[in-house]
Amino acid sequence: MHFDYSSKTQALLDKLNQFMDQHIYPVEQQYLDAVHNNPKRWATPAMMEDLKDQAKAAGLWNLFLPKEYLPYGAGLTNLEYAPLCEAMGRALWSAEVFNCSAPDTGNMEVLAKYGSAEHKKKWLEPLLKGQIRSAFAMTEPAVASSDATNIETAIVRDGDEYVINGRKWYTSGAMNTNCKIMVVMGKTDPTADRHRQQSQILVPMDTAGVTIVRPMQAMGYYDEPVGHAEVLFDNVRVPAANLLVGEGEGFAIAQGRLGPGRIHHCMRLIGCAQRALDLACERVEQRVAFGQPLSKQQSVRESIAQMHCDIEQARLLTLKAADQMDRYGNKVARDIIAAIKIVAPNMACRVIDQSIQMHGAAGTSQDFVLSASYAYARTIKLADGPDQVHMMQLGRNLIKDHVGAIKA
Amino acid sequence: MHFDYSSKTQALLDKLNQFMDQHIYPVEQQYLDAVHNNPKRWATPAMMEDLKDQAKAAGLWNLFLPKEYLPYGAGLTNLEYAPLCEAMGRALWSAEVFNCSAPDTGNMEVLAKYGSAEHKKKWLEPLLKGQIRSAFAMTEPAVASSDATNIETAIVRDGDEYVINGRKWYTSGAMNTNCKIMVVMGKTDPTADRHRQQSQILVPMDTAGVTIVRPMQAMGYYDEPVGHAEVLFDNVRVPAANLLVGEGEGFAIAQGRLGPGRIHHCMRLIGCAQRALDLACERVEQRVAFGQPLSKQQSVRESIAQMHCDIEQARLLTLKAADQMDRYGNKVARDIIAAIKIVAPNMACRVIDQSIQMHGAAGTSQDFVLSASYAYARTIKLADGPDQVHMMQLGRNLIKDHVGAIKA
Amino acid sequence: MHFDYSSKTQALLDKLNQFMDQHIYPVEQQYLDAVHNNPKRWATPAMMEDLKDQAKAAGLWNLFLPKEYLPYGAGLTNLEYAPLCEAMGRALWSAEVFNCSAPDTGNMEVLAKYGSAEHKKKWLEPLLKGQIRSAFAMTEPAVASSDATNIETAIVRDGDEYVINGRKWYTSGAMNTNCKIMVVMGKTDPTADRHRQQSQILVPMDTAGVTIVRPMQAMGYYDEPVGHAEVLFDNVRVPAANLLVGEGEGFAIAQGRLGPGRIHHCMRLIGCAQRALDLACERVEQRVAFGQPLSKQQSVRESIAQMHCDIEQARLLTLKAADQMDRYGNKVARDIIAAIKIVAPNMACRVIDQSIQMHGAAGTSQDFVLSASYAYARTIKLADGPDQVHMMQLGRNLIKDHVGAIKA
């Protein structure tokens, strides 16, 4: 057991931080302005392409894809990638610069793991090159989608095709004008066993019957230019070969996807929270009220100390989860992945909220990343399963394991 | 001591609730759509005028203005108005229907109390009729404005005029196309005693030198069509008669305004929170996950119970504050006003957040009032003084009173 | 609605506070020393009898017993008694001085309501005179007793007698040498409907087969000289007439008892918490650290403010509950009684804990009431049903009421 990053990780992190200092922070607000002033609200501002080229040139590209998918991706372990992902979380839009942004990361991993040669050529390769973007359609407005047996979207075989009918929302990525492909979760057999009813299928965005109904708001934000869409599937027909792996594999594919997806969210949230703390430290030193800088107030110091303790603990737990995933696989690491999914978003909400409070009205404004970070952290308490589902599973497993241990 | 509303209050509340049921809830979403689809983003949708006429006809108009200002206003006590204000808080935009929306309410009270006959004729009367809207310019981007000695905006006498220079933000109401008048807080004498440096002055929106720089976001929301503006005052000249009361009275006027202002915010927040709980009760009964409605989950029941306890306690404290204000005046009620300003926004944040969680992704969406309510509750933890300032004063007073009592 | 005590209540409260100032606080520590240095650990120190005489003489006696039991008791409403009960809670052992201490209060109310003429003559009258003490035996070590169907103690009819077998613990009052009578909850018919299985029966302490096994500790305290006993019932025989009301009435009697019992606990806890806050105000003014009194630290002021807000809210909720019980009966007030049972102990735990922290090591010592108050508050989160049971019922009722309301 030791607690320093490996020299390989440290070198990459230094390089990434340098890139952030040189290329991201100086244009952070400019990019956001470009997004919000863009008459084509869902088109990514042009400056993104330049930044992507620079990141590629710096060797900071596709860092997320684990070594088992080499030669695709950078071949890092989860433990190596974790601090890099955290650093990207400090400026939320920066992940795309490094081709490490959701939901593309999860989709690329799914395609690398479960895609056919043709799927890889057609969708994975352009995604890995950052030429197109993608979406993931899972949540449905009509049902509590965290229970996968509730999913109502139907995927029905008809000759050489599958016909898809249903309504999804919070389909991340689907608003973007460059989004070309969707991974869709639905049911091929509602009568099968709980976890064999679901399948996942590839649906090109321009397929007939696919309607983008509207952009969904998340805690006040539309998250342009990526966005979250309500999508209607009305007799959408795709070739049977678009089905990933086989009928009934949808739940297993989702599970495989969610482990890494969750840890990425957690690392980014730790970056968000650390950024919020850094901003708070700066702010309380600058602001004077009632005769002294806020930094001299005991309650401010107590808050700052508590924020640091909360962040550092969540960081260590997440790094340990990454280590467990690397060494024992996602299945064995299941409980610790649930644990970080519970811990990190709550921690980030608390920390960012305290930073907002220390910033006064400015903390709620568009001039600081704080309120957008808060919205991100808050929605992650629901995305990929609400806290309660993870606590239910983790609690149940802990009791079972403990009782098993004392019986044995 | 007893805990039922008076029959007068109950009758008004029944009438108001009936009005909400008939005229507000059925068009709640339609009004929000009208706002967001309006090409003139800062113009109030036309349907508002009809609703205002109906409210006037129903005798539900200017309910906020206390009896000391009769014949202006409805002449209710704070205790009588409190449950009405709570009811309006259930649908945030509805307060304007009854001419009870901030910052007009505070501005009208200030004009009724401190305005000259001419001020009343020119500004108070059209405001009371709902013909124009108004803004309040206090907070400044450059300083911690909760400490009034930090205010930098200069109000300098020059012959028969005052010249105003400074930069304000979060000037509520100033974005609206029908906003005609601003109450501006600034300093007439930075060398005077701490609480005699400030003055308040009336500035018509169309005065030369007034520039609306941009709308400010609050936790992701621009709150169209009312909004919060950044406003630049560049050698703005107004007649000397526009100064309220006299030089050095600005702090006292602000204090007089903030008592009622705070209790109104608190009552509205209690309405927001109760609405969030009502929505949660409905949602958990409808949604099924893992084989049963959420309402059967023990943790859901515990949350619902806790939300209710939190709301009811804050409500009682706020009603007691209203009663103290009515019977002993705002000065004597100072500590309990501080107490509700600490309690109610925090309570509302917690309750609404839990309701969001029970709603899943929908809770973060534009389809429910929840995330906008959360943003409102969160910003009130900063508006009219951050929690910390109220806790500082309340804590200091409690210690002083206690130590005084045992010495006596 | 108004928030001042009636003049009758205020006069009683003034008299009681004066009594506390003159007779209780000056000997508070002396009484505790008398208890702890008493070689007869479970005998009440002699000074108690003098204090009781003085209280009787002052007309501060049996204040708890509601007006429906006149001529027994002082005939106060719950709302009138509540602030008096709070005042007694400031010094925990003082309730006995006024013959208002648990479990005697609950037992007296049960005897007044359900006892036969003979029961009243034999047990109620000496209890009302403060001549004897009593115990209440409900909780059992072997089962989760908050679910009354779990109760295992058997009460079996045998001719003119009932035979009782079972094991109870946390039988409050049973350790005291002057305890003469126990009210015992058991099952007469385990096959009846859920809430008709239980009966309550009177068991004199000196009945053959009753064994006091040991005193139970509650968070480190034995609470001498009253205590909580583990009691074994081994073929205990009592006359059939000792059964209260009739077979199957035990659950209903328990419910009737618990409403007032809970509100008394809550009021006392509010007194504990207010005392803890008063002590904190004094302490932080006296203690100097790092160059200034603790009272000047912003975080101390914030804590003090928060403690006050928490206490005042719980107090208002409890007073409202008392008012509802008085006007609509305990059944209608069921939900608000659940609410205060959830709110008050948690509030008291938080407030007392913060006061302990401000006191440093002294706060954990026998020199201050704080840690004993904490232990009391903590155990009340479990006594008379753990928080979770009350939240379950309150949550379920709120959802049902709300859904009923919108369907209607």
Add this chain to the structure above:
Amino acid sequence: MHFDYSSKTQALLDKLNQFMDQHIYPVEQQYLDAVHNNPKRWATPAMMEDLKDQAKAAGLWNLFLPKEYLPYGAGLTNLEYAPLCEAMGRALWSAEVFNCSAPDTGNMEVLAKYGSAEHKKKWLEPLLKGQIRSAFAMTEPAVASSDATNIETAIVRDGDEYVINGRKWYTSGAMNTNCKIMVVMGKTDPTADRHRQQSQILVPMDTAGVTIVRPMQAMGYYDEPVGHAEVLFDNVRVPAANLLVGEGEGFAIAQGRLGPGRIHHCMRLIGCAQRALDLACERVEQRVAFGQPLSKQQSVRESIAQMHCDIEQARLLTLKAADQMDRYGNKVARDIIAAIKIVAPNMACRVIDQSIQMHGAAGTSQDFVLSASYAYARTIKLADGPDQVHMMQLGRNLIKDHVGAIKA
């Protein structure tokens, strides 16, 4: 970075756990009974000596003393010792079995580091052999002792002696009949610089003028047979050679002692908390209420999950602190030591409290370790500096470091 214990640590931990299973848990309650039934309340029960012999024989002895003091102690790093210390924390009295109990550990470390050859021979060696016990006298009743400049105990040179006058309390260890030596903190020069006023001096328990006034209670517990004493020093004379290192070194010695002392407390508290969670898992599986085991209740599962997350995070932070102390020294590790001192006791209080709640009345009783564990955790929020002092320092340092970094 990796997160598994070294094979050396794991082997020691396995051996220790086996020892706990074989020799400690089976007699855990028996030892406590022996303590509480002992007429000589402050004498350690005889069975302790046997257990110590067995621990010595098993090579589980003096594990706490770091490698820099070899050949004294077991020569483990902090990181190696941490999980062992955690394991001992599961049964609080067990640390003495392994000669790893406070305050002896801190005293031994001080003697090893700062003691003269004679001090070592006379006091350190018998302590290391477990032949005698010791006490540490720092806290004073009259002042806020967390600010070392407040210390009032005077240590005045008089010829070849020092004369000590003052009053201490919460002098841990001083009640025990086998306690032979005290380390006393006092002031040799109240006019020197803040941190040069204090000195530490060795005072044999049987020195004339030393009076054990009384045992102090900590949250209801006297913690027999070790205890916390109030000690009066009335013209106590000891040889000048008893002063450790030199005049003015007292603060530095205290700082050196507190680093390891704090991490030991934190590790033990993690053991307490883990034990509380293990007990909870067992309990909720056994107890049935309202028709199902508590373990099937969603709120129970959520609590269990949260408890686990809290423990695991605090554990990782504490292990990292140990690693930092080992590699960079206690001075560099200052901030993370402050962090664990803030985090671990609060975590333990929360976790143990939840376990108590799940246990019902039993959780507050002497039949489970829970309420004593809670009392220990609660007092550690005050011992070695209250949370607020650590937060003050950590907060201040974080702000300074951050502002320094951005200026650099």
